[in-house]
Amino acid sequence: MRFDLTDLKLFVHIAESGSITAGAQLAHLALPSASARVRGMEQALDVPLLQRGRRGAEPTEAGRALLHHARAIARQVNDMQADLAEFASGLKGRIRLLCNTSAMTEFLPDALAAFLAAHPQLGIDLEERLSRDIVQAVAEGAADIGIVSDAANAEALQTFAFRDDRLALVMARSHPLARQYRRRSSIRYADALAHDFIGLAGDSAFQQYAAGQASRLGLHMHCKIRLRSFEAVCRMAASGAGVALMPETAARRSADADRLLVLKLSDEWADRKLLICLRDLDALPRHARELVATLRRD
Structure with missing residues (x-):
């Protein structure tokens, strides 16, 4: 059984991209050459390494074992x-x-x-x-x-x-939710989800996390606008455009902190x-x- 570095790097690219075609491109190989290398590895081991389908290619159990060692190498x-x-x-x-x-x-x-x-x-x-x-x-x-x-x-x-990374809800002091909770220091996430939110743009991991917590409550987080940073979110929240979920540290250091009401979330998952x-x-x-x-x- 002989695998060279090109074989191993190719297999990692295929596994991570989910496609032999994409893996071949990442490895700078022609598709026929890449396919032949994969077949050669499978023949040498006498076991299938990839499960091929219409949606691409996924490692088999043997393939995942090879992937672990290929990454280590x-x-x-x-x-x-x-x-x-x-x-x-x-x-x-x-x-x-x-x-x-x-x-x-x-x-x-x-x-x-x-x-x-x-x-x-x-x-x-x-x-x-x-x-x-x-x-x-x-x-x-x-x-x-x-x-x-x-x-x-x-x-x-x-x-x-x-x-420590406690999460908080942030809103303008003139926001209806702020007027309702101005004498309190905390709020449940579910009680805020009826309002429009300001979120992070793109594929932000934090935004996915926030939306996932809403889904676990059987509710939906409606983002009226998405921005690139917590600093920008704070500025937008201070203008009254909506409510924002963010790390309490980001809210406290905002240049608009005086115009914002920061409420700690009482949900256990928010005390991270x-x-x-x-x-x-x-x-x-x-x-x-x-x-x-x-x-x-x-």
């Missing part, structure tokens, strides 16, 4: 190349870090800026995802470190405390804690362990 090769690249470009290593929206916007910028300033030869690939997807990616070796909400099931991973998650701290490259130590210390 690719990670080791990348680590080797990064270490050797130090002699040519000065870059010593690269860390793959996944995080949810709150960590991305509220807590990581200052911590990562200080870390990178102290480690000029390192690079960080930072990507925002839903907490449950981060846990899966870290478990599968697709990321070195993740930062997730404690609501995600990360029992199979090593976890460390990172930050963020966790650093990883597969094995001792198995991480030294520079990745140093980042974990910095995040835990901060």
Whole structure:
């Protein structure tokens, strides 16, 4: 049984894209060549690696086992190349870090800026995802470190405390809901969902999370407008355009804080804690362990 790096990288691309055609393009191979390589791997193992259908290709159980090892090998090769690249470009290593929206916007910028300033030869690939997807990616070796909400099931991973992340509802003090709750400090999420919301644009992980919590209550979150940042959401909320769900830290630091009423959510899921998650701290490259130590210390 002989697989080369091209075979393994091709299989990772196919599994992650869900398509042999897309995987071949990502691997810079012609489709017939890619298909032949996959058939060769299946013949060498005498077991199907992909389940092919009209919607694309998904790994079989054997394919998922191969994917796990292929990612591990690719990670080791990348680590080797990064270490050797130090002699040519000065870059010593690269860390793959996944995080949810709150960590991305509220807590990581200052911590990562200080870390990178102290480690000029390192690079960080930072990507925002839903907490449950981060846990899966870290478990599968697709990321070195993740930062997730404690609501995600990360029992199979090593976890460390990172930050408290309480969620709150924000609205203009002139908003009808604000007038109704001006003498209270908290509110149930369900009691606010009858009003128009201001949300985050695009495929924001936080927006998906907020909509998912509404669905669990059997209700719908109606977003009147979507914006790119919590700062912009605060400005729009201060104008009276609607209600916004966001980290309490983002609301408190807003330039429009004096014009906003910030109500804590009484729902249990809103009192979140963020966790650093990883597969094995001792198995991480030294520079990745140093980042974990910095995040835990901060």
